[in-house]
Amino acid sequence: MLLMQERPEVDIDKLAMLSRIQLTEEEKAAFSGQLSDILGFFQKLQEVDVEGIAPMAHPFDAEAPLREDEAAEPWAPERALSNAPASRENQVIVPKVVEDA
């Protein structure tokens, strides 16, 4: 078991990067403290003996029946793009992703 600190410090810049969220300096300061408090509260779980207990991903293990493999009408491009912030010729416009040669 990992040795857990009582109030773990968090690397807020790394977490913002993993989450792909731009944070303001105020948010970074506030979240660092709050996340440490919350993670401290999570430490309660480290005291539990979970040896041999199966992890539960879903409440009921019903077999998921497969649908018939039937062709369905796809969405028209206009419908799929109806909420796109920028589009042209049935495609989403994004900023340039390749470097200039």
Next chain:
Amino acid sequence: MGLDTRTIIDSSAFSLGKALLEKETSSREICQAFLEQVDKVDGDVGAFISIDPEKILQAADASDARRSAGELLSPLDGLPVAIKDLIAIEGEPLTCASQILKDFKSPYTGKVGSELLSAGLIPFGRLNMDEFAMGSSTENSSFKLTRNPWNLEHAPGGSSGGSAASVAARECPWSLGSDTGGSIRQPASFCGVVGLKPTYGRVSRFGLVAFASSLDQIGPVGRCIDDVAVLLDVISGHDPYDSTSWPNQLDAASLSLKVPVEPGTLGLPKEYFGEGIDPEIRKNMEEVIENYRSLGFEIKEISLPHTELAVPTYYIIATAEASSNLSRYDGVRYTHRSDKAKDAVDLFYQSRGEGFGQEVKRRVILGSYVLSSGFYDAYYKRAQQVRTLIRDDFLKAFKEVDAILTPTTPTPAFRIGEKTDDPLSMYLADIFTISVNLAGLPGLAMPSGIATSGLPMGFQLIGQPFEEGRLLQIGQAYEGAHPFTATPELIQ
């Protein structure tokens, strides 16, 4: 034609349906009455993010035409139902109370939406909520505050605050909410209405915007058990588009209410009656227990020994799933897009930074932490193991009891602003409802009294998996003997 506005807004959906069948009123008259009430009180209550009266009245006229032609889609044809703004219906907004989806209109109708429409029910506005259902007070909506109809200084609860407040304020006969950790039951309790979180898998999640996929369920809110049962039956059932939806036959909950109730055994988990419960709630619970005894129910103390682990377990699992689910809001395909982005990657950072509110950012980041390399086993995997222990506590208890009786919340509705600076204290507001989601069980919140502050109090019944019919029967036994008749001053 004629029922007056007051009679209509005071009626249950069930009796409005009956009045429609007996041709005492029309769908237009019903919808108009509720639209008038929205006009009158929603400036104070703030339950709706958006509502389109013209579209609603058109749908009402279409229903009335079907009625004249004898082509009703179901006995409920023409009744309005208000919908939390995270359930997809084509052409309706679907904002999740978030800036990142503020202009989003749903291009498709999900399973629950299509069940409503094919029964002839009329979508009646989009209800306010905590952004992406993350919160317990509806204060995390990025659009507006919703106020508790019983006292406008108090929160309606959350995240389905609009769903509960709109029903309590007579702005709609019933509504749909969603419940991930108590988000139907806690606001129902705060607002003095009935709310049901169905068994996980009973209701399809196709068309429900995902927060924590292994916990989320859509469920009904109403003013009486009959209404909640009828609406549950409309939305229940297997759906090939949700692989976690239950493939086996379900009972018809509303039919179970038509037979005499056999009293059974109710379990009182001792862990739910410890410290931290408001004295008035405690006293009210004692009355509820006594009332059930006099109805012939046997009361038995039980133990759910892992209860104190439920809140941390929940917040690890829910934030982990949320951080994964919310990665789809990227500023590229259908969300708000920042105009400050320097390049393609910066587009993600800026759009999400601008589009998400504080609580959503906090939870996504927390989820990234518990899933990150080196911490996964210590947090996420361990939480899933503890989840098994929590579920097994319930399964063991159900060998001895038919249902479990607890308070729904430790206190009546708290004040607006009271908990907003302390996320951890807000998380603890869900302490009695969270385990039910972890175990996948059905939970019913019912009103049972008024505190001296004038705010409602209530209790929760937890049932066995897929036994909603029995759970609602037990609720109805109480309702029949002790009907909750108080109304907020706002609507008197």
